[in-house]
Amino acid sequence: MQLQQEVSAWRPRVAGVVEVFHARFTAHAYPMHVHDEWTLLIVDDGAVRYDLDRHRRGTPGGTVSLLPPQVPHNGSAATSYGFRKRVVYLDTTVLDERFIGAAVDGPDLADSALRRRVGQLHRFLTCPGDAFEAESRLVLIGERLRALLRPRLELPGGHTASEGAGTRPGIARSLRELLDERVVAGISLLEAAGLVQAHPAHLVRSFSAAFGIAPHQYLISRRVDLARRLLLDGRPAAEAAVEAGSHDQSHFTRHFKRIVGTTPGRYARSEVPRS
Known part of the structure; x- marks a missing residue:
């Protein structure tokens, strides 16, 4: 094939x-x-x-x-x-x-x-x-x-569906909020554990169990999403990688291709299809 x-x-x-x-x-x-x-x-x-x-x-x-x-x-x-x-x-x-x-x-x-x-x-x-x-x-x-x-929207007991899927209580949600705030700057697991007041291993397990994705995968996908917007704004691939929080071009390209299905350069050069 x-x-x-x-x-x-x-x-x-x-x-x-x-x-x-x-x-x-x-x-x-x-x-x-x-x-x-x-x-x-x-x-x-x-x-x-x-x-x-x-x-x-x-x-x-x-x-x-x-x-x-x-x-x-x-x-x-x-x-x-x-x-x-x-x-x-x-x-x-x-x-x-x-x-x-x-x-x-x-x-x-x-x-x-x-x-x-x-x-x-x-x-x-x-x-x-x-x-x-x-x-x-x-x-x-x-x-x-x-x-x-x-x-x-209305489920038995008067709860909305989004209360179950959209909001996750506890340390997993706290870590997600931290990652959302630090998409570009990043944060070490040790610092996050200190801020959330949880053991690093427990923090990783709790986040993965709550959201079905590991914390590092979540952060990478948020950075790739940001890079997509920058590329569509006309930023060069290397510049978009840095502005999205990555300082290793090859590392960034590898993750971008895994998530998007093509390299940052090809993504940026893609043309609008003819209707």
């Missing part, structure tokens, strides 16, 4: 859209990682399997997958054919954090109207002159997502 890799990434001038990412992979497997934004994903060819919050998920035909921010997930091709996907990363102005738990409970949405609207959105996102049309489509998509997710 010949390995294939096609990647296009760009940031359109559309409110609420952080990044658009189109890719074709045959063998790339994403490690566990997190995003700050909502990941709205459609698969045009093939299928993807992934783990989200310790549950095995997939992308059956015609679905739209909505992966919430700050919840670790991975991903790989479900067959040897690979997959072709289109992703739009959305900020919380489109869908707020109340819906995180509902999305964790059911990220794969079998809704033909939503699928059609997301496909239309991608067509308009490829042309800067269609920004207003894209914004209009996005408003309808946000409305549809809220309508699909809202029935899941």
Whole structure:
């Protein structure tokens, strides 16, 4: 089997859209990682399997997958054919954090109207002159997502789903807050343990158990996310690596490729596909 890799990434001038990412992979497997934004994903060819919050998920035909921010997930091709996907990363102005738990409970949405609207959105996102049309489509998509997710918000006992998945009490949450504050500067495990008042080994185990990802993997994925934004702003790869908290270019490139599926240089040079 010949390995294939096609990647296009760009940031359109559309409110609420952080990044658009189109890719074709045959063998790339994403490690566990997190995003700050909502990941709205459609698969045009093939299928993807992934783990989200310790549950095995997939992308059956015609679905739209909505992966919430700050919840670790991975991903790989479900067959040897690979997959072709289109992703739009959305900020919380489109869908707020109340819906995180509902999305964790059911990220794969079998809704033909939503699928059609997301496909239309991608067509308009490829042309800067269609920004207003894209914004209009996005408003309808946000409305549809809220309508699909809202029935899941109320759980037995009067709790919301997001209370279970979006907030994690104790030292694991404290460490995550520290890592979020120190994405660029970084922090040693010993210093973090002192600030959180926990033994380093207990801190690592607690974080991994709570979030399904090791602390160092979480920090790396946050740095890669930051580097993606800098690259789309036109920063050189070496400069983006430093500004995202990495001072070893080869080390940074290796992690970037594992998480994104391509090197920082190729990612930055990718072109917007023709609609």
